Amino acid sequence: MSDRSKVVRVFAPATVANLGPGFDVLGLAVEGIGDVVTARLAGTGGVTIAAIEGDAGALTRDPRANTAGIAAIETLKRAGVDASIELFIEKGMPLGSGLGSSAASAAAAAMAVNLLVGSPLRKTDLVGPCVEAEAVVSGRHADNVAPSMLGGLILVRSVDPLDLVRLPVPLGLTVVVVTPDFEVPTREARAALPSDVPLSRLVEQTANVAAIVSACYSGNLALLGRSVRDEVVTPARTALIPGGAQVIEAALDAGAVASSISGAGPSIFALCRSVRSAKKTAEAMSCAFETAGLGSVTLTSPADCPGARRI
Amino acid sequence: MSDRSKVVRVFAPATVANLGPGFDVLGLAVEGIGDVVTARLAGTGGVTIAAIEGDAGALTRDPRANTAGIAAIETLKRAGVDASIELFIEKGMPLGSGLGSSAASAAAAAMAVNLLVGSPLRKTDLVGPCVEAEAVVSGRHADNVAPSMLGGLILVRSVDPLDLVRLPVPLGLTVVVVTPDFEVPTREARAALPSDVPLSRLVEQTANVAAIVSACYSGNLALLGRSVRDEVVTPARTALIPGGAQVIEAALDAGAVASSISGAGPSIFALCRSVRSAKKTAEAMSCAFETAGLGSVTLTSPADCPGARRI
Numbered sequence: 001m002s003d004r005s006k007v008v009r010v011f012a013p014a015t016v017a018n019l020g021p022g023f024d025v026l027g028l029a030v031e032g033i034g035d036v037v038t039a040r041l042a043g044t045g046g047v048t049i050a051a052i053e054g055d056a057g058a059l060t061r062d063p064r065a066n067t068a069g070i071a072a073i074e075t076l077k078r079a080g081v082d083a084s085i086e087l088f089i090e091k092g093m094p095l096g097s098g099l100g101s102s103a104a105s106a107a108a109a110a111m112a113v114n115l116l117v118g119s120p121l122r123k124t125d126l127v128g129p130c131v132e133a134e135a136v137v138s139g140r141h142a143d144n145v146a147p148s149m150l151g152g153l154i155l156v157r158s159v160d161p162l163d164l165v166r167l168p169v170p171l172g173l174t175v176v177v178v179t180p181d182f183e184v185p186t187r188e189a190r191a192a193l194p195s196d197v198p199l200s201r202l203v204e205q206t207a208n209v210a211a212i213v214s215a216c217y218s219g220n221l222a223l224l225g226r227s228v229r230d231e232v233v234t235p236a237r238t239a240l241i242p243g244g245a246q247v248i249e250a251a252l253d254a255g256a257v258a259s260s261i262s263g264a265g266p267s268i269f270a271l272c273r274s275v276r277s278a279k280k281t282a283e284a285m286s287c288a289f290e291t292a293g294l295g296s297v298t299l300t301s302p303a304d305c306p307g308a309r310r311i
Numbered sequence: 312m313s314d315r316s317k318v319v320r321v322f323a324p325a326t327v328a329n330l331g332p333g334f335d336v337l338g339l340a341v342e343g344i345g346d347v348v349t350a351r352l353a354g355t356g357g358v359t360i361a362a363i364e365g366d367a368g369a370l371t372r373d374p375r376a377n378t379a380g381i382a383a384i385e386t387l388k389r390a391g392v393d394a395s396i397e398l399f400i401e402k403g404m405p406l407g408s409g410l411g412s413s414a415a416s417a418a419a420a421a422m423a424v425n426l427l428v429g430s431p432l433r434k435t436d437l438v439g440p441c442v443e444a445e446a447v448v449s450g451r452h453a454d455n456v457a458p459s460m461l462g463g464l465i466l467v468r469s470v471d472p473l474d475l476v477r478l479p480v481p482l483g484l485t486v487v488v489v490t491p492d493f494e495v496p497t498r499e500a501r502a503a504l505p506s507d508v509p510l511s512r513l514v515e516q517t518a519n520v521a522a523i524v525s526a527c528y529s530g531n532l533a534l535l536g537r538s539v540r541d542e543v544v545t546p547a548r549t550a551l552i553p554g555g556a557q558v559i560e561a562a563l564d565a566g567a568v569a570s571s572i573s574g575a576g577p578s579i580f581a582l583c584r585s586v587r588s589a590k591k592t593a594e595a596m597s598c599a600f601e602t603a604g605l606g607s608v609t610l611t612s613p614a615d616c617p618g619a620r621r622i
Contacts, residue, residue, distance in 0.1 A: 022517065202334070217525070
């Protein structure tokens with residue numbers, strides 16, 4: 001166990017989940033934005049959240065209702081450690097943007113707490129506590145928390161029990177994420193989902209996700225482009241985003257390999273074959289949002305980025 | 312073009328489709344059984360079927376209703392060739408066994424006809440005519456015709472337009488197929504399918520198919536075993552096969568990596584890590600069918616076999 005003066009700061013990255021047809025199944029970490037959680041042994045009575053910055057007061061400091069708090073509590077529970085820990089949360093991305101904001105806070109908190117108490121759990125074991133946290137605020141899924149914790153492109157084969165597969169990322173593949181000044185709460189985006197899908201759609205969807213995985217291993221970007229296609233989730237969610245369809249079209253017209261909604265939206269991602277192509281794509285996407293009357297922030301990142309880490 | 316005395320004989324193998332969750336999406340060729348189609352320039356008025364052997368009189372000789380005939384007609388049409396061709400079909404597997412019987416006839420016929428008229432089409436272009444043939448008798452799917460034509464393990468990303476991806480097969484992987492003396496017509500098996508599935512099942516299914524593809528590239532047989540799981544199609548089809556659930560259980564108990572229904576059934580396949588394991592598995596599966604009162608025929612084959620070929 002650590003001394004009481006010890007402080008651990010952890011950064012966990014934003015994530016792009018779904019990648020088109022991989023609803024609740026695929027997610028990848030990006031670089032450049034994410035959340036920072038600082039943990040220190042302090043106070044009494046378990047986990048407390050001392051302060052949250054960058055959320056404009058939107059998030060609760062109740063540790064049982066905030067994903068950082070829940071992930072911290074679950075981490076201690078699974079480690080069998082009884083400690084009183086204060087968390088300081090610095091939000092580095094807009095809430096409800098489809099970039100896994102709640103997941104990044106959870107991942108950073110779980111890792112910070114684990115390090116603080118002497119790393120009783122392995123990094124892969126920290127994904128479970130984050131899933132519990134996500135379950136409270138946005139549904140029981142791991143496609144944001146797993147890549148935020150572990151980095152790279154992760155396939156979530158199963159949530160219960162947790163079964164994660166790291167997929168290779170084609171060399172040079174670059175992600176563009178454009179986030180408009182417009183909020184879609186995750187719950188609302190999930191409410192737009194169909195409860196059932198026809199069997200024919202299931203066949204399309206399994207085929208496309210399978211082809212994405214094949215394309216990642218083989219580096220076949222043309223196949224990747226053909227496979228990032230989704231008629232189950234994306235149409236309903238695109239309709240919630242002003243200019244959404246036009247932004248995706250602009251990305252493809254600018255030469256992106258693929259483009260779709262990031263997570264629950266409203267952020268839209270594109271996969272590009274190079275940094276150069278990504279820059280051109282980012283401009284086109286940003287322009288398309290502007291035409292729809294929305295300002296936006298663009299991010300360009302390698303598609304294969306590290307996950308949560310001490311800073 | 313060829314002289315009128317020329318005769319072409321082609322063998323096309325049986326196939327195991329679906330592989331659990333890959334309904335209409337995954338299929339692989341096996342060796343040892345299949346259909347033979349002999350084609351020769353003869354008669355007038357397009358394609359005729361001169362004789363069918365091994366079907367106990369069950370199949371029609373109407374070329375527009377028999378998959379070999381339809382595939383032959385479509386092949387000539389796509390090649391832009393006007394020829395009168397006689398087909399002789401030798402069925403090498405039981406009908407309605409879930410081994411792609413109609414697909415093997417189509418593949419053999421398409422290839423034989425193409426060779427006979429001087430190979431105007433590439434082998435991959437011959438899958439399309441076979442899909443048209445399947446569409447008439449058992450639904451518009453390519454997961455039997457594609458591996459029967461091309462060999463190996465094939466992912467059908469899309470049927471319209473046809474988009475096929477060859478997947479690698481883990482070294483040494485061996486397939487066991489056990490066919491009971493019991494017929495499930497493909498149409499009946501397809502009628503047992505649900506018309507819709509809940510979104511949560513879609514997530515499970517995409518995740519498992521994605522993991523199968525990953526396991527094929529990485530050679531991770533444990534992952535392959537966990538991923539050949541299907542709650543959408545297999546339960547309804549297993550219920551149509553006396554002893555079906557017990558045979559799958561027997562395969563897994565005997566050490567098979569995975570086991571499920573082959574195509575529409577009633578054949579049941581198992582994937583095994585070696586020929587030795589496959590032999591043990593085949594015996595256990597055959598025994599389980601016997602306990603259910605059914606005789607059966609077993610087949611052991613490498614999981615990576617060639618497709619249709621001239622003999």
